[in-house]
Amino acid sequence: METAVDKNSSEPVLSIENLKTHFFSRKGVAKAVDGVSFDLTPGEVTGIVGESGCGKSVTALSVMGLVPNPPGRVVDGRILFHGKNLLDLDIKALRKIRGAGIAMIFQEPMSSLNPVYTIGNQISEMFRLHKGYDKKKALAAAVEMLERVQIPSPHKRVNEYPHQLSGGMRQRAMIAMAMSCDPEILIADEPTTALDVTVQAQILDLMHRLKDDFSTAIQLITHDLGVIAEMADQVVVMYAGQVVEQARTRELFQHTLHPYTRGLLASIPVLGHRTRGMDEDLVEIKGMIPSLHDLPAGCRFSNRCPQVMDKCRTRLPDLTDMGSGHQVRCWLHTKGKSA
Amino acid sequence: MTTPLAAVTDLKVHFPIKKGILARTVGYVYAVDGISFEIMPGETVGIVGESGCGKTTAGMAMVQLTPITSGTVQWKGRDIAAMNRSGLRALRREMQLIFQDPYSSLNPRMTVRQILSDPMDVHDMFTGRQRKERIDFLLDTVGLSPGQADLYPHEFSGGQRQRIGIARALALDPTLIIGDEPVSALDVSIQAQIINLLKRLKRNFNLSLIIISHDLAVVEYICDRIIVMYLGKIVEAADYASLYKDPKHPYTKTLMSAIPVPDPARRTRRIILKGDVPSPIDPPGGCRFHTRCPDRMDICDKQEPAMQRFNDGHTAACHLYNNTYADHSHATPNHMSTPTKGDNP
Numbered sequence: 001m002e003t004a005v006d007k008n009s010s011e012p013v014l015s016i017e018n019l020k021t022h023f024f025s026r027k028g029v030a031k032a033v034d035g036v037s038f039d040l041t042p043g044e045v046t047g048i049v050g051e052s053g054c055g056k057s058v059t060a061l062s063v064m065g066l067v068p069n070p071p072g073r074v075v076d077g078r079i080l081f082h083g084k085n086l087l088d089l090d091i092k093a094l095r096k097i098r099g100a101g102i103a104m105i106f107q108e109p110m111s112s113l114n115p116v117y118t119i120g121n122q123i124s125e126m127f128r129l130h131k132g133y134d135k136k137k138a139l140a141a142a143v144e145m146l147e148r149v150q151i152p153s154p155h156k157r158v159n160e161y162p163h164q165l166s167g168g169m170r171q172r173a174m175i176a177m178a179m180s181c182d183p184e185i186l187i188a189d190e191p192t193t194a195l196d197v198t199v200q201a202q203i204l205d206l207m208h209r210l211k212d213d214f215s216t217a218i219q220l221i222t223h224d225l226g227v228i229a230e231m232a233d234q235v236v237v238m239y240a241g242q243v244v245e246q247a248r249t250r251e252l253f254q255h256t257l258h259p260y261t262r263g264l265l266a267s268i269p270v271l272g273h274r275t276r277g278m279d280e281d282l283v284e285i286k287g288m289i290p291s292l293h294d295l296p297a298g299c300r301f302s303n304r305c306p307q308v309m310d311k312c313r314t315r316l317p318d319l320t321d322m323g324s325g326h327q328v329r330c331w332l333h334t335k336g337k338s339a
Numbered sequence: 340m341t342t343p344l345a346a347v348t349d350l351k352v353h354f355p356i357k358k359g360i361l362a363r364t365v366g367y368v369y370a371v372d373g374i375s376f377e378i379m380p381g382e383t384v385g386i387v388g389e390s391g392c393g394k395t396t397a398g399m400a401m402v403q404l405t406p407i408t409s410g411t412v413q414w415k416g417r418d419i420a421a422m423n424r425s426g427l428r429a430l431r432r433e434m435q436l437i438f439q440d441p442y443s444s445l446n447p448r449m450t451v452r453q454i455l456s457d458p459m460d461v462h463d464m465f466t467g468r469q470r471k472e473r474i475d476f477l478l479d480t481v482g483l484s485p486g487q488a489d490l491y492p493h494e495f496s497g498g499q500r501q502r503i504g505i506a507r508a509l510a511l512d513p514t515l516i517i518g519d520e521p522v523s524a525l526d527v528s529i530q531a532q533i534i535n536l537l538k539r540l541k542r543n544f545n546l547s548l549i550i551i552s553h554d555l556a557v558v559e560y561i562c563d564r565i566i567v568m569y570l571g572k573i574v575e576a577a578d579y580a581s582l583y584k585d586p587k588h589p590y591t592k593t594l595m596s597a598i599p600v601p602d603p604a605r606r607t608r609r610i611i612l613k614g615d616v617p618s619p620i621d622p623p624g625g626c627r628f629h630t631r632c633p634d635r636m637d638i639c640d641k642q643e644p645a646m647q648r649f650n651d652g653h654t655a656a657c658h659l660y661n662n663t664y665a666d667h668s669h670a671t672p673n674h675m676s677t678p679t680k681g682d683n684p
Binding site: 268 | 527530538557560583584599603606609
């Protein structure tokens with residue numbers, strides 16, 4: 001739901017400024033995240049969309065301080081959480097923020113839950129660590145969280161192990177754990193990709209409700225523009241480590257500017273399009289995603305772009321504001337502006 | 340009337356669950372539990388459903404990669420269970436497979452040339468000078484260059500690997516290709532390339548295709564006819580347009596409404612189902628969907644609904660369409676385009 005005007009005016013809870021996370025290996029430097037900036041606003045869903053290798057997950061890991069080092073390292077930029085730069089904090093201070101201030105859920109709930117502890121044990125740990133509850137009180141709080149994420153018979157489930165739950169139920173348990181300390185920010189990395197569509201619908205519905213209840217800022221990372229359209233208030237489109245377009249959701253879908261975003265939108269099979277006689281063939285984006293070790297000079301999309309011009313191949317365009325917060329990194333649109 | 344290329348009749352595939360040191364059978368997974376369908380020459384059929392619905396097992400049973408518990412699979416009028424070895428060999432030449440994961444379905448120690456030659460060696464086809472021509476032709480057909488024939492799979496991207504998998508499936512001039520989630524592991528922009536390639540192959544080679552997928556939108560794009568499965572049963576089957584315009588079964592409607600539409604102006608009111616798909620080890624009695632069905636009636640947990648025929652070969656198994664239990668008006672609400680309140684700009 002977009003209530004753009006009043007929400008926009010509220011202060012961002014997290015600001016990522018010119019973040020650069022690079023990976024160093026014998027093959028050279030992979031600039032997985034290369035100058036990314038965006039804000040998260042309370043009660044809003046910010047969708048980060050892009051294909052494999054675009055840097056959407058590494059951006060999230062950088063915020064959490066979870067980039068594997070070596071080989072990865074944040075080489076530049078700031079991540080401001082309530083004005084504090086998370087990159088300056090030591091591990092102890094960061095641990096306090098993780099979970100309580102910023103929580104994260106992952107694509108595969110089975111691999112992020114500990115198989116040898118019960119669900120209740122893992123959720124109540126959050127209350128014991130961050131809120132100092134005793135064991136009994138923490139377990140009661142865990143049951144309450146399971147109830148909030150609509151797990152049936154929570155008193156029974158709380159004593160079960162992750163393998164006893166279905167995929168959808170595990171993701172609910174993960175969300176319960178993430179939301180248990182009422183975090184200001186929830187980072188969800190492809191939370192529904194491993195789930196069936198009917199279960200995906202349940203989880204998206206749940207996230208929507210929790211966001212409204214807790215007025216959490218959600219950073220939703222996905223490759224699925226359908227999920228973005230349904231969930232996000234603002235969208236950040238990434239390609240090969242950079243933001244190529246950013247706008248409010250409606251604006252992005254209605255006035256798509258970047259050829260990559262346009263290509264992505266045209267390449268998704270939409271249910272009913274063929275029946276209604278639209279586009280007999282899908283529009284393809286030619287070629288493939290470039291390797292981070294071998295990026296094209298100039299605009300990173302230039303070797304696949306249907307509207308490529310000479311200068312695209314040599315000079316990288318800046319992310320340019322086109323008005324009302326719609327930003328795009330493309331020479332087609334920067335040319336009119338006095339850049 | 341032409342004979343169907345393949346006819347599946349009351350197919351059941353049950354997997355025994357063994358336990359204990361004596362490996363006693365303690366139960367069965369009712370993966371596929373009595374399904375029937377036909378594929379006509381040149382037709383593309385999609386099988387959709389969620390995990391555990393039996394769509395992959397159904398496909399594997401057709402190529403005899405999994406034993407059939409009961410029922411028959413006929414290929415051009417002949418029962419494949421009664422075929423001898425040479426008959427099966429010929430059958431496997433005509434039926435080829437494409438798999439979901441282009442990383443694990445290609446042998447990393449073989450070059451593309453070897454991968455494509457393997458099936459031709461087994462079937463003694465395209466020998467001698469024809470071999471190189473054939474491989475060049477196959478690579479060209481799937482959008483790779485003949486110069487890439489001596490590279491290894493790891494030198495290709497995911498999308499290119501899937502093209503190699505498709506070239507291998509085409510190597511022996513098959514009549515039918517079964518694709519098990521052929522595009523689900525690919526990035527969106529690459530997925531479109533492979534979907535278009537499959538459509539082009541179907542047109543140019545007059546192939547029959549079975550596309551097994553969880554993605555109704557992908558299937559609608561490629562297939563002439565769509566079969567919807569739930570917990571080992573077919574709940575609905577229709578041509579793509581009829582299924583999209585007029586879905587009959589509540590499960591099909593739910594599945595369609597659950598797919599997120601990439602258009603924020605059309606945020607739809609979803610039908611949110613309660614609970615998960617029940618286990619195929621202990622499927623619910625009566626209609627298998629009754630535990631989650633939004634339109635459930637008293638009869639639904641008692642009696643299994645029979646397949647009902649509608650116009651144009653549209654079939655669905657649901658008590659809503661049986662006049663004894665319900666009137667038709669109850670079953671028509673279309674959940675697809677109702678905007679949520681407060682969504683106006």
